[in-house]
Amino acid sequence: xxxxxxxxxxxxxxxxxxxxxxxxxxxxxxxxxxxxxxxxxxxxxxxxxxxxxxxxxxxxxxxxxxxxxxxxxxxxxxxxxxxxxxxxxxxxxxxxxxxxxx
Numbered sequence: 001x002x003x004x005x006x007x008x009x010x011x012x013x014x015x016x017x018x019x020x021x022x023x024x025x026x027x028x029x030x031x032x033x034x035x036x037x038x039x040x041x042x043x044x045x046x047x048x049x050x051x052x053x054x055x056x057x058x059x060x061x062x063x064x065x066x067x068x069x070x071x072x073x074x075x076x077x078x079x080x081x082x083x084x085x086x087x088x089x090x091x092x093x094x095x096x097x098x099x100x101x102x
Contacts (some may be wrong), residue, residue: 011082019065022090029060039091054079
Protein backbone atom coordinates (compact mmCIF):
# COMPACT_ATOMS: atom_id res chain seq x y z
CA UNK A 1 0.00 0.00 0.00
CA UNK A 2 1.10 3.55 -0.43
CA UNK A 3 0.21 7.14 -0.93
CA UNK A 4 -0.57 9.08 -4.06
CA UNK A 5 1.87 8.67 -6.94
CA UNK A 6 2.05 10.34 -10.33
CA UNK A 7 -0.63 8.95 -12.63
CA UNK A 8 -3.05 8.02 -9.85
CA UNK A 9 -6.67 9.09 -10.13
CA UNK A 10 -8.53 9.89 -6.93
CA UNK A 11 -11.91 8.18 -6.76
CA UNK A 12 -14.30 9.00 -3.93
CA UNK A 13 -16.66 6.33 -2.63
CA UNK A 14 -18.94 6.86 0.35
CA UNK A 15 -16.93 9.92 1.36
CA UNK A 16 -13.56 8.16 1.34
CA UNK A 17 -10.88 8.79 -1.30
CA UNK A 18 -9.27 5.87 -3.10
CA UNK A 19 -6.27 6.01 -5.40
CA UNK A 20 -6.81 4.19 -8.67
CA UNK A 21 -3.46 3.08 -10.07
CA UNK A 22 -2.86 1.31 -13.36
CA UNK A 23 0.08 -1.00 -12.67
CA UNK A 24 1.22 -3.90 -14.80
CA UNK A 25 -0.30 -6.24 -12.22
CA UNK A 26 -3.66 -4.44 -12.31
CA UNK A 27 -3.60 -4.41 -16.10
CA UNK A 28 -2.80 -8.13 -16.21
CA UNK A 29 -5.62 -8.89 -13.77
CA UNK A 30 -8.10 -6.81 -15.78
CA UNK A 31 -7.03 -8.35 -19.09
CA UNK A 32 -7.32 -11.85 -17.61
CA UNK A 33 -10.90 -11.49 -16.43
CA UNK A 34 -11.90 -9.58 -19.59
CA UNK A 35 -10.13 -12.05 -21.87
CA UNK A 36 -8.49 -9.30 -23.92
CA UNK A 37 -4.93 -8.28 -24.63
CA UNK A 38 -4.95 -4.67 -25.83
CA UNK A 39 -6.42 -1.25 -24.97
CA UNK A 40 -9.02 -1.49 -27.74
CA UNK A 41 -10.27 -4.77 -26.27
CA UNK A 42 -10.50 -3.20 -22.82
CA UNK A 43 -12.46 -0.25 -24.21
CA UNK A 44 -14.89 -2.62 -25.92
CA UNK A 45 -15.45 -4.55 -22.69
CA UNK A 46 -15.95 -1.36 -20.69
CA UNK A 47 -18.52 0.08 -23.10
CA UNK A 48 -20.95 -2.77 -22.50
CA UNK A 49 -19.88 -3.90 -19.05
CA UNK A 50 -22.28 -4.95 -16.34
CA UNK A 51 -21.78 -3.46 -12.83
CA UNK A 52 -20.06 -6.66 -11.62
CA UNK A 53 -17.34 -6.23 -14.25
CA UNK A 54 -16.94 -2.53 -13.45
CA UNK A 55 -16.46 -3.43 -9.78
CA UNK A 56 -13.69 -5.85 -10.80
CA UNK A 57 -11.98 -3.05 -12.75
CA UNK A 58 -12.15 -0.63 -9.79
CA UNK A 59 -10.98 -3.29 -7.33
CA UNK A 60 -7.97 -4.18 -9.50
CA UNK A 61 -7.02 -0.52 -9.90
CA UNK A 62 -7.39 0.29 -6.18
CA UNK A 63 -5.50 -2.78 -4.94
CA UNK A 64 -1.93 -1.44 -5.54
CA UNK A 65 -2.58 1.53 -3.22
CA UNK A 66 -5.08 0.06 -0.76
CA UNK A 67 -4.77 -3.72 -0.68
CA UNK A 68 -7.83 -5.92 -1.04
CA UNK A 69 -11.08 -3.99 -0.93
CA UNK A 70 -14.71 -4.78 -1.46
CA UNK A 71 -16.76 -2.10 -3.20
CA UNK A 72 -20.54 -2.10 -2.90
CA UNK A 73 -23.29 0.31 -3.91
CA UNK A 74 -21.14 2.18 -6.41
CA UNK A 75 -22.41 5.15 -8.39
CA UNK A 76 -21.70 3.80 -11.88
CA UNK A 77 -21.51 7.27 -13.48
CA UNK A 78 -18.77 8.28 -11.03
CA UNK A 79 -16.99 4.96 -11.44
CA UNK A 80 -16.98 5.20 -15.22
CA UNK A 81 -15.59 8.75 -15.05
CA UNK A 82 -12.80 7.52 -12.77
CA UNK A 83 -12.01 4.59 -15.05
CA UNK A 84 -11.93 6.86 -18.07
CA UNK A 85 -9.46 9.16 -16.29
CA UNK A 86 -7.18 6.25 -15.35
CA UNK A 87 -6.99 4.85 -18.87
CA UNK A 88 -6.77 8.27 -20.52
CA UNK A 89 -3.78 9.18 -18.34
CA UNK A 90 -2.12 5.89 -19.13
CA UNK A 91 -2.75 5.61 -22.86
CA UNK A 92 -3.34 9.13 -24.22
CA UNK A 93 0.38 10.04 -24.28
CA UNK A 94 1.05 6.89 -26.30
CA UNK A 95 -1.58 7.78 -28.88
CA UNK A 96 -0.03 11.24 -29.27
CA UNK A 97 3.45 9.79 -29.77
CA UNK A 98 4.68 11.16 -26.45
CA UNK A 99 6.71 9.25 -23.89
CA UNK A 100 4.55 10.42 -20.98
CA UNK A 101 7.61 11.77 -19.17
CA UNK A 102 8.00 15.44 -18.42
